[in-house]
Structures are given as C-alpha cells and as structure tokens.
Amino acid sequence: MSKLKVAVGPVLFLWQKTYLEQFxxxxxxxxxxxVYLGETVCGKRRLSRLNDYLVWxxxxxxAGKEVxxxxxxxxxxxxxxxxxxxxxxxxxxxxxxxxxxxxxxLYQLGLPFVIxxxxxxxxxxxxxxxxxxxxxxxxxxxxxxxxxxxxxxQEYAQLCDLPMQYEVFSYGYLPLAYSARCFTARYYNxxxxxxxxxxxxxxxxxxxxxxxxxxxxxxxGIQTMSGHIYNLCEDKASLSDVADVARLSFHNMDxxxxxxxxxxxxxxxxxxxxxxxxxxxxxGIQCQL
Amino acid sequence: MELxxxxxxxxxxxxxxxxxxxxxxxxxxxxxxxxxxxxxxxNEQQLRSAAEYCHQxxxxxxxxxxTFAHPNQFNxxxxxxxxxxxxxVDALIVADIAALDFIANHHPKQEVHVSVQASVTNxxxxxxxxxxxxxxxxxxxxxxxxxxxxxxxxxxxxLELFAFGSLCIMAEGRCYLSSYLTGESPNTTGACSPxxxxxxxxxxxxxxxxxxGVLIDQFSEHEQAGYPTLCKGRFxxxxxxxxxxxxxxxxxxxxxxxxxxxxxxxxxxxxGRQRSPAYVEQVxxxxxxxIDQAKxxxxxxxxxxxxxxxxxxxxxxxxxxxxxxxxxxK
Numbered sequence: 001m002s003k004l005k006v007a008v009g010p011v012l013f014l015w016q017k018t019y020l021e022q023f024x025x026x027x028x029x030x031x032x033x034x035v036y037l038g039e040t041v042c043g044k045r046r047l048s049r050l051n052d053y054l055v056w057x058x059x060x061x062x063a064g065k066e067v068x069x070x071x072x073x074x075x076x077x078x079x080x081x082x083x084x085x086x087x088x089x090x091x092x093x094x095x096x097x098x099x100x101x102x103x104x105x106l107y108q109l110g111l112p113f114v115i116x117x118x119x120x121x122x123x124x125x126x127x128x129x130x131x132x133x134x135x136x137x138x139x140x141x142x143x144x145x146x147x148x149x150x151x152x153x154q155e156y157a158q159l160c161d162l163p164m165q166y167e168v169f170s171y172g173y174l175p176l177a178y179s180a181r182c183f184t185a186r187y188y189n190x191x192x193x194x195x196x197x198x199x200x201x202x203x204x205x206x207x208x209x210x211x212x213x214x215x216x217x218x219x220x221g222i223q224t225m226s227g228h229i230y231n232l233c234e235d236k237a238s239l240s241d242v243a244d245v246a247r248l249s250f251h252n253m254d255x256x257x258x259x260x261x262x263x264x265x266x267x268x269x270x271x272x273x274x275x276x277x278x279x280x281x282x283x284g285i286q287c288q289l
Numbered sequence: 290m291e292l293x294x295x296x297x298x299x300x301x302x303x304x305x306x307x308x309x310x311x312x313x314x315x316x317x318x319x320x321x322x323x324x325x326x327x328x329x330x331x332n333e334q335q336l337r338s339a340a341e342y343c344h345q346x347x348x349x350x351x352x353x354x355x356t357f358a359h360p361n362q363f364n365x366x367x368x369x370x371x372x373x374x375x376x377x378v379d380a381l382i383v384a385d386i387a388a389l390d391f392i393a394n395h396h397p398k399q400e401v402h403v404s405v406q407a408s409v410t411n412x413x414x415x416x417x418x419x420x421x422x423x424x425x426x427x428x429x430x431x432x433x434x435x436x437x438x439x440x441x442x443x444x445x446x447x448l449e450l451f452a453f454g455s456l457c458i459m460a461e462g463r464c465y466l467s468s469y470l471t472g473e474s475p476n477t478t479g480a481c482s483p484x485x486x487x488x489x490x491x492x493x494x495x496x497x498x499x500x501x502g503v504l505i506d507q508f509s510e511h512e513q514a515g516y517p518t519l520c521k522g523r524f525x526x527x528x529x530x531x532x533x534x535x536x537x538x539x540x541x542x543x544x545x546x547x548x549x550x551x552x553x554x555x556x557x558x559x560x561g562r563q564r565s566p567a568y569v570e571q572v573x574x575x576x577x578x579x580i581d582q583a584k585x586x587x588x589x590x591x592x593x594x595x596x597x598x599x600x601x602x603x604x605x606x607x608x609x610x611x612x613x614x615x616x617x618x619k
C-alpha cells in the first residue's frame with residue numbers, strides 16, 4: 001500500500017454552526033487530505049443546512065482537500081429521501097453512502113461513491129457487488145479487525161479487478177448503534193418529537209458508566225458510541241500495510257492535532273485510556289498493548 | 290395476514306403449527322443465523338422433519354440464514370442455503386448481499402425475504418433489494434406506525450413486521466454494542482450478548498449480572514433478575530442511575546392489529562426462537578385468536594383481557610410496549 005492518507009470523518013455531534021465553521025477553517029489548514037461533510041446521525045438536526053456544508057465544501061476543495069459529502073445513516077421517511085436526492089445533485093463531489101438507499105440512488109445516477117461504515121459489508125462478494133455499482137472506497141464496519149480486512153481484500157481480489165480504496169476508522173468515539181429512540185432526549189425525559197435538539201447541549205456526547213464507574217457508552221442522540229476514544233496511532237504501521245485512508249472522527253476542534261500524529265512518520269504514544277480492541281480482533285472496549 | 294411464529298426446536302415448531310401459526314421460522318444450528326445459541330436450532334435431519342411437518346399441515350417453513358458470511362468462508366453459508374433449498378423450504382430469510390446474490394443466481398425460483406438484519410427502513414433501500422428478486426422485507430423495530438403506513442403505500446413489496454416479543458431498540462444489523470463488550474455480535478457470530486460471557490454473582494444482598502466482566506445490572510431480592518442484554522442494563526449518566534437505553538420490556542402490538550390489516554401488512558412476526566415450547570404455544574394461540582377476530586370485523590376488534598394477561602405474563606420484566614410504532618415511545 002502507498003502512504004496512508006488521513007481523512008477527517010463527518011462530525012457526528014450536533015455543533016453550533018459558528019463552531020462547525022471554525023472547525024472546518026482549521027481543518028482547511030491541516031494536513032488532512034480528505035474531508036467528509038454532512039449530517040449522518042439525525043435527520044432532525046438542522047443547525048447547519050446543506051447550503052452551509054456546500055460553502056465549507058467549496059472552501060475545502062479550493063484548499064486542495066478531497067471533499068466527500070456524507071449522507072444520513074438511518075432514513076425513515078420520504079422527506080429524508082428527498083434530502084438525499086438534493087444532496088446527490090452536487091456531483092462535483094464524491095459521496096459517502098451510509099444507507100443502501102444512497103447506494104441505490106447513486107447507482108441509478110451513475111455516480112461514484114464511498115461505502116460508509118454503517119453499511120454491512122463483511123465479505124469480498126458484497127464489496128465486489130458494490131464496486132460494480134460504483135463504489136470506489138470502502139470504510140470498514142468499526143467492529144472488524146485488521147485480519148478480517150486482509151482476508152476480505154484477498155477474497156475481493158479473486159472476484160473483482162475494479163480498483164478499491166480501503167478506509168479504516170482510526171480515531172474518535174466509535175459509532176456503535178443507531179436507534180429509533182433519542183437517548184439524549186430520554187436522559188432529559190423529553191419525547192423525541194419534542195427533543196428541542198437537546199443533543200446540542202452535549203457537543204461531545206453524554207458518557208454512560210456502569211454502576212461500578214466504568215465508562216461504557218457515549219450517548220449522542222439516536223447514536224450510541226463507545227465510552228472511550230478509539231485510537232490506532234500505535235498501529236500506524238499495520239494500518240499503512242492494509243489501508244489507504246485513516247479516518248479521524250473529532251469530538252472538538254482542540255483534538256485536530258491528532259491529524260499531525262497520524263500523518264507524521266513518528267509513532268505517537270496512545271493515551272492509556274484510549275482503546276484499540278476491534279483492530280486486534282478482541283472486544284472493542286479492550287486494549288492490545 | 291400471515292401469523293409467523295418462532296421455533297428453536299421441533300417441539301416448539303409442532304406447538305406453533307398446532308396452535309394456529311400460518312408459518313414458522315427456524316435457523317440451522319450454526320452461526321449462519323442470528324440466534325446462534327447452544328442447544329437451539331435445527332440440524333439437517335431436523336430441518337427435513339420440520340419441512341415435512343409444516344407441509345403435511347399445509348403451513349409454511351421459513352429458514353433464517355441471516356448473518357453475514359465471513360471472508361473466504363462463503364461455502365458455509367452456501368451449504369446452509371443448499372440444505373434449506375433441498376428440503377423445499379417456503380422462504381429463506383437473508384441479510385447478506387453475497388447470499389442474496391448467490392440465491393438469485395443459483396436458485397432464482399426460491400422465495401427470499403430480506404431479513405431484519407439488513408436494516409431496510411425506506412423505499413429506496415427496498416428498491417436496492419429488488420435486483421435480487423426478493424418477495425418480502427422484514428422491517429426493523431425502529432419505524433413508527435405512521436412511517437410503516439407511508440412505506441406500505443409506496444412499495445409493491447410485501448412487508449413483515451415484528452408484532453410481539455423481546456424488543457431490539459437499535460436498527461438491527463447496525464448495532465455493534467455486543468462486539469464492543471464481548472468481541473462477538475449478531476453480525477459476526479449470530480448472537481447478541483452471548484451466553485458464554487454471562488456471569489451471575491451474588492454480592493451481599495444483591496445479584497449482579499455481568500457480561501464479559503462488565504456490570505450490566507444488579508438486583509435486590511425482590512427484583513426479578515433479567516438476562517444481561519447489554520442495552521437493557523441500568524447505567525449511570527451524570528450520577529443518575531436508570532435504564533439509560535431501554536427497560537427490560539417486550540414489544541406487543543396487539544392493539545395495532547386492525548391498522549396493520551388495513552395497511553395490508555403481509556405477515557406479523559412473533560419473536561422468540563430462544564424461548565420455550567410453552568411460550569410459543571401460548572403466544573401463538575393468543576395471536577391466532579386476535580387475528581381471526583380482527584379479520585372478522587376490525588371495527589369491532591377489542592383485546593380480550595385474557596390475551597393481554599397471557600402476553601404480559603410471557604413478557605420480559607412482565608412489561609409490554611408498542612415500542613417505536615408509538616411515536617411517544619421515542
């Protein structure tokens with residue numbers, strides 16, 4: 001594999017528009033080569049609109065970044081499908097499909113796309129099928145390991161000679177589950193329909209612990225995330241061997257220095273509270289030292 | 290409207306058929322299905338017996354082959370498919386695109402349903418699966434009844450809904466909480482919160498339930514200690530201890546039956562392949578009676594108290610909910 005590219009994943013939390021704008025201004029100046037933009041978690045979040053994302057996308061593209069527009073993960077209504085269709089009109093950018101509805105739409109439109117991490121690709125057959133429909137890059141489901149990726153690449157190579165880029169979620173709170181229920185609203189005893197976009201009060205999530213004080217999950221609206229930060233900074237060598245792109249997912253803009261740690265040739269030490277289990281085919285919450 | 294009931298063994302299957310199920314769904318005894326529990330499910334001989342029993346009674350057999358094939362191991366999923374096709378099952382319930390593609394190419398006449406594990410929640414995603422010639426889609430338990438109605442009016446594919454049983458609150462097939470705590474998930478090994486990681490521990494007056502060492506909940510003497518399904522534990526958020534994700538409760542949509550009939554829902558599914566033959570028998574009897582009454586006159590449909598008490602008694606924590614079908618639940 002060639003040198004590992006660093007991508008800034010879509011922001012998974014609900015941030016104020018001014019904060020998000022500052023974030024992308026900083027990303028513009030960073031060494032990240034690729035930036036994903038768009039609301040992927042909750043269709044009700046509207047602090048930043050598609051037009052805002054498009055303004056930032058244009059700036060980032062002018063600054064030489066590869067821009068990818070990310071689509072919503074859980075689409076439950078025809079209004080959300082209409083939003084998806086609006087998004088897909090901006091063909092100058094690559095798209096990240098986070099649901100099969102997006103795969104279907106982009107295939108119909110003949111546009112290339114990235115397969116996001118919440119789409120179930122577990123084998124080379126499935127990836128080959130998507131490649132024939134227009135997928136050019138695949139972000140592996142977060143629960144899979146380096147060994148799984150290697151085996152899948154071998155299977156893919158036997159089935160399909162279309163080029164494929166491999167991206168691995170490498171830093172940040174792991175997106176683990178999506179629900180009909182908003183867990184942030186539940187914490188406040190609010191019905192989801194009257195949620196008041198309460199998740200904006202928790203721009204890096206709500207940490208949930210066991211009764212023994214062990215951090216387990218991070219609640220982010222309808223999304224349940226890992227309670228610890230996943231961090232493959234010490235696994236850069238194996239990442240570079242099998243992947244093309246490392247996705248970093250940020251929970252505030254002060255974290256952007258991690259881009260440098262992933263870009264540089266030096267190996268940066270993983271903070272002891274960060275986890276890396278999935279990459280090593282053990283429980284995600286655990287660490288391989 | 291079809292009443293589709295679960296069976297983890299032949300005994301349960303016969304109870305379901307004898308109690309009025311129109312169809313029964315089962316899995317093979319390996320990790321090709323999402324209820325891969327020890328002592329559960331069907332070997333090749335039992336599968337053949339299951340098909341014979343169903344067909345003798347003019348009922349249908351569905352087989353769930355609904356996990357995702359591991360790289361370089363597709364032959365195991367292929368073998369499961371071939372086994373089921375060979376005994377003449379009426380439908381395969383499938384989530385993996387590799388498996389769907391294989392069936393479409395090699396057994397184009399086999400009826401196929403898209404499993405709930407495929408997480409299909411909208412019309413365009415249904416369109417995606419049409420390329421595999423699927424007849425039906427099983428909807429995840431994340432949609433409200435209004436959203437189901439909207440979908441039912443926009444698609445020509447049959448819809449199957451979960452009607453009763455344990456409630457999965459996440460979009461099925463898109464939940465890695467189990468592998469986060471144990472290394473094994475429904476998608477990779479066919480089980481959520483697998484039993485081999487469960488430990489019960491008496492600590493003073495409290496019974497603790499743990500999953501791979503993580504404390505999921507603890508119960509006082511007068512509380513019923515539930516299985517440590519990780520999304521149903523009591524956790525702490527900002528010093529408040531509560532069921533942060535979901536209470537141990539079961540889905541019960543009996544009151545929605547007239548609406549489901551009006552929407553032309555093809556099948557109502559009872560959850561619980563891991564449950565006892567007695568559970569299967571009692572739930573099937575109640576739902577058979579309810580569907581028959583609703584079909585007779587849906588305007589006059591009313592839930593008999595006895596149905597409700599039977600179902601509550603069989604429910605997790607003896608509580609039931611309409612789940613996501615009811616918007617306020619969200």
